Amino acid sequence: GFPAPWGKYADVLRFRPAELSIWSGFNGTGKTTLLNQVILAGMSLGERACIASLEIKPRKLLRRLTRQAFGLRMPSVADIERTHDWYDDLLWIFELVGSAKSERLFEVFEYARQRYGVTQFVIDSLMRCGIDEDDYSGQKRFTDRAAEFATSHEVHVHLVAHSRKRDSDSHEASRLDVRGAGAITDLAHNVFIVKRSRDKEREIQDCEQRGELPRAELLAKPDALLVCDKTREGEWTGRASLWFHLDSLQYLDDRYEHPRIFVT
Numbered sequence: 001g002f003p004a005p006w007g008k009y010a011d012v013l014r015f016r017p018a019e020l021s022i023w024s025g026f027n028g029t030g031k032t033t034l035l036n037q038v039i040l041a042g043m044s045l046g047e048r049a050c051i052a053s054l055e056i057k058p059r060k061l062l063r064r065l066t067r068q069a070f071g072l073r074m075p076s077v078a079d080i081e082r083t084h085d086w087y088d089d090l091l092w093i094f095e096l097v098g099s100a101k102s103e104r105l106f107e108v109f110e111y112a113r114q115r116y117g118v119t120q121f122v123i124d125s126l127m128r129c130g131i132d133e134d135d136y137s138g139q140k141r142f143t144d145r146a147a148e149f150a151t152s153h154e155v156h157v158h159l160v161a162h163s164r165k166r167d168s169d170s171h172e173a174s175r176l177d178v179r180g181a182g183a184i185t186d187l188a189h190n191v192f193i194v195k196r197s198r199d200k201e202r203e204i205q206d207c208e209q210r211g212e213l214p215r216a217e218l219l220a221k222p223d224a225l226l227v228c229d230k231t232r233e234g235e236w237t238g239r240a241s242l243w244f245h246l247d248s249l250q251y252l253d254d255r256y257e258h259p260r261i262f263v264t
Helices: 031-044 058-070 077-087 102-116 136-153 198-210
Strands: 019-024 049-053 091-093 120-124 156-160 190-196 224-231 238-245 250-252
Touching: 019 031, 019 136, 031 049, 031 058, 031 120, 031 156, 031 190, 031 250, 049 058, 049 102, 058 077, 058 091, 102 120, 102 136, 120 136, 136 156
Parallel strands: 019 156, 019 190, 049 091, 049 120, 120 156
Antiparallel strands: 190 224, 224 238, 238 250
16 A cells, blocks of 8 residues: 555555545545545555546546645646646546436446556545435445445545534544444444644634734644544554645645645
8 A cells, every 4th residue: 555645654554455445524624635635645656546526526626636736826837737747647537526326436436447557546425426315225335335346456445424513513523423324434444534623723813813923832733633543454543633734735744844746
């Protein structure tokens, strides 16, 4: 497999073949953005990726990916062309926005694996795969098929699954909060939860409104946590503290780190 794109966790957090990872968290926590950064890190090491982005148009996905890939809010035309040339043999996008039927999804994945040697598959998200929210049997069958596809084809499947809504966003989500059937996390090899530091954001906004500088202690707190809540083959579970860099849409090891250029 390939290591996580954060130096502090590269030795303990890897994305291995023949595994299914669940990516969860409350709405707006940044799980898709963070997962895209992981995929870019894999591509920079030669992994080929197929993204079934069922919630946003491919052009919007490419715009955000290119911003992340080059580490700039507004890359030049030359940088964009260079990045898209880099995508040419590494990235495929499943162009279907809406409720995709699972049969069609896995047909496309099968073709991408056999024809192009794709090794990383992203499904974003489970709720867009044509399965009713209360159809727990259907969710189990879909997750079981995703896990079987990963193991039989020696690839890594990343499945985004939202967390249940809570009255307070201060509640720290876990694998028990993943919306839908319990089998979703039971069948997965890894479960990752993305948590956004809303309290920090609110306090910074309050300081800005009062014309004050945020406290140094506040800025030293992470902007997000990537929680590895389950791993079947790995040896590490825990929390990765990350800082969000808005211009590049990248999550960084610390607030002083510079964004990375993934394009090779």
